[in-house]
Amino acid sequence: MLVSEPSIRMSFVQDVKSRMGEPRVSPQESLQKWATLKVERKPFQKVIDVSSDDSHRAGMKPFSFVRQVLAGCLYPELLYGDSLPQDARKRVQDLLRGCDGGSVGSYSDSAGLLHVQSSVAEFITRRDAGVPSHSQNIFISAGSQQALTVVLKLLARGEGLSQTGVLAPQPWPRTLPMVLDVAGVCLVPYPLHEEQGWALEVDQLHWALQHARGRCHPRAIYISNPGNPTGHVQSRQSIEEVIQFAAEEKLFLLVDEVYQDSVYGKGRDFVSYKRVLFEMGRQYSKTVQMASFHSLSKSVLGECGLRAGYMELVNVDPDVMLFAETLFCCDICAPVPGQLALEVMVRPPEPGEVSYGTYKQEVLSNRNTLAQNAQQAWECLIGLPGVSCQPVMGGVSLYPKLSPPPALMAQAMALQVEVDVLYSHLLLEEEGVCVGAGSEHGQREGSYHLRLCILTRPDTLEEVLSRLTSFHLRLLDQVSQHALG
Amino acid sequence: MTLLREINQNVRRIMPSQLERLVRRGEQLREELRHGVKKPYKNLMDVFWGDLQGGGVRPLSFVRQVLAACYYPQLVHSDKLPIDVRERAQALLGACEGGSVGSYAATSGMRHVQESVARFICQRDGGVPSNPDNIYISTGSQRSIMKVLKLLVHREGSPPTGVLTPVPGYRSVTMILEAFGAAVVPYHLREGPGWVLQTEELHRALRATEGSCKPTVLYVINPGNPTGHVQSRKSIEEVIRFAAEKKLFLMADEVYQDMTFGKGQTFVSYKRVLAEMGPPFSHTVELASLHSASKGFMGEAGLRGGYVELVNLDPSIIDYVHTLFSTDAGAPVSGQLALELMAQPPRPGEPSYPIYTQETQAIRAMLVQNVGRALEVLNSLPGVSCQAVEGGAFVFPRLHLPPRAVQQAQEAGLEPDLLYCSRLLEEEGLCVAPGCEHGQMEGTHHLRISMATSVERAEEALRRLTAFHLRFMEDFS
Numbered sequence: 001m002l003v004s005e006p007s008i009r010m011s012f013v014q015d016v017k018s019r020m021g022e023p024r025v026s027p028q029e030s031l032q033k034w035a036t037l038k039v040e041r042k043p044f045q046k047v048i049d050v051s052s053d054d055s056h057r058a059g060m061k062p063f064s065f066v067r068q069v070l071a072g073c074l075y076p077e078l079l080y081g082d083s084l085p086q087d088a089r090k091r092v093q094d095l096l097r098g099c100d101g102g103s104v105g106s107y108s109d110s111a112g113l114l115h116v117q118s119s120v121a122e123f124i125t126r127r128d129a130g131v132p133s134h135s136q137n138i139f140i141s142a143g144s145q146q147a148l149t150v151v152l153k154l155l156a157r158g159e160g161l162s163q164t165g166v167l168a169p170q171p172w173p174r175t176l177p178m179v180l181d182v183a184g185v186c187l188v189p190y191p192l193h194e195e196q197g198w199a200l201e202v203d204q205l206h207w208a209l210q211h212a213r214g215r216c217h218p219r220a221i222y223i224s225n226p227g228n229p230t231g232h233v234q235s236r237q238s239i240e241e242v243i244q245f246a247a248e249e250k251l252f253l254l255v256d257e258v259y260q261d262s263v264y265g266k267g268r269d270f271v272s273y274k275r276v277l278f279e280m281g282r283q284y285s286k287t288v289q290m291a292s293f294h295s296l297s298k299s300v301l302g303e304c305g306l307r308a309g310y311m312e313l314v315n316v317d318p319d320v321m322l323f324a325e326t327l328f329c330c331d332i333c334a335p336v337p338g339q340l341a342l343e344v345m346v347r348p349p350e351p352g353e354v355s356y357g358t359y360k361q362e363v364l365s366n367r368n369t370l371a372q373n374a375q376q377a378w379e380c381l382i383g384l385p386g387v388s389c390q391p392v393m394g395g396v397s398l399y400p401k402l403s404p405p406p407a408l409m410a411q412a413m414a415l416q417v418e419v420d421v422l423y424s425h426l427l428l429e430e431e432g433v434c435v436g437a438g439s440e441h442g443q444r445e446g447s448y449h450l451r452l453c454i455l456t457r458p459d460t461l462e463e464v465l466s467r468l469t470s471f472h473l474r475l476l477d478q479v480s481q482h483a484l485g
Numbered sequence: 486m487t488l489l490r491e492i493n494q495n496v497r498r499i500m501p502s503q504l505e506r507l508v509r510r511g512e513q514l515r516e517e518l519r520h521g522v523k524k525p526y527k528n529l530m531d532v533f534w535g536d537l538q539g540g541g542v543r544p545l546s547f548v549r550q551v552l553a554a555c556y557y558p559q560l561v562h563s564d565k566l567p568i569d570v571r572e573r574a575q576a577l578l579g580a581c582e583g584g585s586v587g588s589y590a591a592t593s594g595m596r597h598v599q600e601s602v603a604r605f606i607c608q609r610d611g612g613v614p615s616n617p618d619n620i621y622i623s624t625g626s627q628r629s630i631m632k633v634l635k636l637l638v639h640r641e642g643s644p645p646t647g648v649l650t651p652v653p654g655y656r657s658v659t660m661i662l663e664a665f666g667a668a669v670v671p672y673h674l675r676e677g678p679g680w681v682l683q684t685e686e687l688h689r690a691l692r693a694t695e696g697s698c699k700p701t702v703l704y705v706i707n708p709g710n711p712t713g714h715v716q717s718r719k720s721i722e723e724v725i726r727f728a729a730e731k732k733l734f735l736m737a738d739e740v741y742q743d744m745t746f747g748k749g750q751t752f753v754s755y756k757r758v759l760a761e762m763g764p765p766f767s768h769t770v771e772l773a774s775l776h777s778a779s780k781g782f783m784g785e786a787g788l789r790g791g792y793v794e795l796v797n798l799d800p801s802i803i804d805y806v807h808t809l810f811s812t813d814a815g816a817p818v819s820g821q822l823a824l825e826l827m828a829q830p831p832r833p834g835e836p837s838y839p840i841y842t843q844e845t846q847a848i849r850a851m852l853v854q855n856v857g858r859a860l861e862v863l864n865s866l867p868g869v870s871c872q873a874v875e876g877g878a879f880v881f882p883r884l885h886l887p888p889r890a891v892q893q894a895q896e897a898g899l900e901p902d903l904l905y906c907s908r909l910l911e912e913e914g915l916c917v918a919p920g921c922e923h924g925q926m927e928g929t930h931h932l933r934i935s936m937a938t939s940v941e942r943a944e945e946a947l948r949r950l951t952a953f954h955l956r957f958m959e960d961f962s
Binding site: 052054056057058059062067068070071072074075077078081083099100101102103104105106107108142297301302303304305306307333334335336337338 | 534538539541544552553556557565583587588590624779784785786787788789816820
């Protein structure tokens with residue numbers, strides 16, 4: 001390409017740089033890219049990627065009923081004949097009736113297909129033991145990230161000291177800083193208490209708020225429950241404390257509950273923020289403003305590629321909701337197949353229906369695999385010298401803490417990378433296992449973590465743990481040899 | 486207590502469009518009909534969206550068969566589907582992570598899809614090469630436009646970034662520009678004859694900005710929406726020369742490229758013309774060209790698949806482009822697969838080819854008939870004139886409204902064509918888009934009517950419109 005007017009081009013580049021900051025390529029992305037390259041002359045045959053929550057990528061099977069319904073919706077000819085079970089065929093007919101022109105290929109309303117919104121509202125009401133949910137407060141999105149961005153844009157304003165700040169847990173979900181940045185709001189971290197199983201403590205919220213003053217104007221608090229990446233599941237009491245804090249400090253609650261299907265710890269159940277809010281009485285239930293998010297990708301269905309999720313707005317002015325709708329209009333609607341899968345997610349087969357048995361069995365098998373994997377991985381990790389891990393209650397990942405040997409720390413410093421990034425890079429190079437690095441999730445100075453997705457086939461997990469163990473012990477050995485020698 | 490009282494100015498500036506109010510009213514009426522409320526019509530007819538399937542036209546069999554097999558791979562082994570369908574599904578599943586459409590796909594697009602699209606573009610453009618690395622898959626053309634504009638528009642810029650935008654054009658793009666804090670610089674397409682793009686008008690539009698903004702982007706739509714005009718090669722060359730001279734980034738929305746049926750003009754892409762103009766243009770003019778699976782014969786708007794091909798972008802910008810396209814979790818797999826099937830349809834000799842050809846030809850014939858019939862009917866109505874349509878999915882007739890009608894609209898604080906459309910909706914249950922939605926010369930009024938529907942429905946729409954129009958003109962004479 002001839003650059004006939006270099007000065008024009010250069011100034012354009014500089015302009016872009018000054019507006020957008022440096023290009024964002026996370027260490028994880030480079031690692032993932034590397035993971036997809038051909039592996040020649042390596043001691044391993046195949047790279048195993050457990051750095052992201054993509055259970056299908058990791059070999060978990062989709063649920064039959066969902067896929068049968070989607071196939072029928074895509075190609076309604078399948079309704080004739082017996083390719084699909086009877087209840088799947090009926091569901092296809094119900095769903096297509098709600099699509100324009102009876103086809104999944106038509107445009108849908110920006111906030112989602114009406115019957116999907118209703119089914120979601122009914123699901124929420126059932127889940128929350130009768131606390132009512134209305135379809136006009138439900139917005140179907142192309143994933144929880146998109147919905148979160150819409151609400152953030154409504155909250156975003158000001159610059160410098162008056163810029164909207166959002167309190168966020170540390171460690172945070174990997175993509176959160178980028179989402180906040182794109183929306184133009186400031187991240188105000190509140191550290192989670194690692195030694196207490198990554199519990200959320202109100203003291204830390206107060207501390208964060210104090211720190212925010214003089215930097216930005218906090219207007220919202222983001223919660224991840226069950227926690228990503230920590231897997232912590234909040235108790236009802238903890239949720240009440242957060243709600244009280246939000247009420248006192250007039251903060252908007254952004255509640256990411258996408259892992260609500262993944263709770264397996266003994267003695268801890270998921271209870272939604274909405275339910276707790278409403279059961280706290282009118283003083284709170286009529287005033288605290290909240291957006292809660294769920295997603296097809298992180299639900300038990302794990303259908304990341306379909307791109308669908310929803311958000312429920314609570315106690316938000318109708319005028320403001322109109323703006324939310326407008327923002328959704330500026331964006332695109334969630335893909336229709338995703339919306340239909342969402343409908344199946346919130347309205348699965350019921351006892352007595354033909355597909356119920358299979359569906360129940362598939363879900364149970366999936367959930368058992370998750371719980372067993374969690375236990376197995378946890379036991380393996382805490383058995384490694386220099387590794388500790390909080391007991392897991394939920395979510396789909398483990399977030400062990402690393403105490404890296406000093407020699408590795410020195411190497412990391414020399415290479416100018418975080419030591420957990422170096423560790424994960426070496427693990428990938430030597431054993432072909434791709435894990436996440438804690439530095440992408442925010443962590444206290446001097447503490448290092450790894451993130452492993454455990455929603456994989458059991459044999460895959462065994463392989464991962466075996467390679468990780470082998471790598472870790474070898475690394476410690478090399479380092480101690482080096483120290484001795 | 487309302488925390489969200491003070492909303493960001495940029496969000497406030499985005500007004501719910503006139504069309505949305507009309508659509509909402511349409512939904513209300515539909516509900517009323519469902520509850521048995523008596524109306525002068527039995528059902529509501531929407532003829533404003535340009536997607537075929539919304540208009541009741543069936544999707545292409547090959548596409549849906551492949552998709553069904555991808556979603557429910559058991560079908561790959563069933564003999565209910567033709568062999569080429571099964572083979573294509575297998576190939577596509579092989580390109581998905583973990584062999585499942587449920588996995589996340591790479592953020593800028595599945596490699597396989599990028600390659601298929603690049604091959605399609607090269608073939609379309611008579612051999613002009615296309616690099617898969619320059620193809621970015623998104624959830625649709627609107628999203629692609631947003632990403633490109635994000636790269637180019639300086640949000641807090643002083644003076645603001647200027648984007649030359651066709652009038653009439655897309656309301657949604659204007660909304661995006663407003664949300665981004667860009668300055669919309671309108672250039673008017675010349676209605677008679679045929680909504681041509683005249684470079685004198687581009688010059689005028691640029692001069693009129695007089696330093697109030699920094700013109701950076703020239704946005705063109707070809708084939709035109711809502712106009713249906715298909716640019717000649719000569720016209721495209723003139724636009725390219727203008728962009729080169731004024732150092733503007735060309736953003737070419739070409740989503741209706743499949744749907745051309747005028748006797749005169751066939752579609753030729755901006756990229757091809759640019760390449761065939763040779764240096765210096767071919768090496769320097771920066772171009773983004775957009776396409777989508779939502780329009781054209783595919784009409785798979787619900788699946789959400791589109792792409793943008795970036796041409797001549799400075800290599801040092803590419804990292805930023807990549808970042809921009811990775812801020813989402815990636816285009817849905819459904820949309821990516823739809824794009825692949827759009828780019829690589831069945832070929833002669835393959836089992837699905839005859840049916841595929843038959844179906845696409847039937848759609849084309851339907852459009853040609855609908856457009857012909859619409860022009861005939863519209864041009865025979867008093868106070869209506871309509872330009873010839875060469876492509877796209879719409880007719881965009883002009884209403885020459887009686888002064889009393891215009892006056893009444895002004896008194897009601899409405900655009901006259903919106904008043905017309907509202908009354909049309911109430912009295913005949915027919916929903917069409919008003920011209921004010923798309924922008925038009927001051928004092929002119931239009932309607933946008935979708936022709937992407939069956940011949941029978943189009944006929945019914947024209948009947949209802951005719952009945953209403955004659956009454957309307959009578960009332961206000």
